[in-house]
Amino acid sequence: MPVVDNGSALELPWRPNYRVWQVAGGDATVDCTLHYSTVEPGAGAPLHTHEADELIVVLEGRLRGKLGDAEQIVEANQTMVIPKGVPHGFNAVGPGTSRALAFFPCRDGMQGTAYLEGGPPGAYR
DSSP states (O other), X not given: OOOOOGGGSEEEEEETTEEEEEEEOSSSSOSOEXXXXXEOTTOEEEEEEOSSOEEEEEEESEEEEEETTEEEEEETTEEEEEOTTOOEEEEEOOSSOEEEXXXXXXXXXXXXXXXXXXXXXXXXX
8 A cells, every 4th residue: 555655755846936846646546636736825826717627625724716716715624625627716814824636536726728818837837
């Protein structure tokens, strides 16, 4: 049984004040992806869509999530459920660092991502 030491997971180049570690996925081990993220207040992801569903579990802090035309504050111990193809984005609203897990049911969660605002993170440029 593979066990990942989260402290030694691969950090992916992402965005200023938004760090991402690939805990699982991106290889032939499993057909899903799990990212662990820290997001500083004001940082986040611009409006975009994916070809796969996405779940964002807020572990600590608060995110202002946008899903389609709706905006909502997502608190610790809440999960954003994002259906494939639906425009979404978020930013951390503080006061401190937000921590989250993002799960995609595919080997590369960023595959088929289309940006409606801004551009891709550093790892995908």
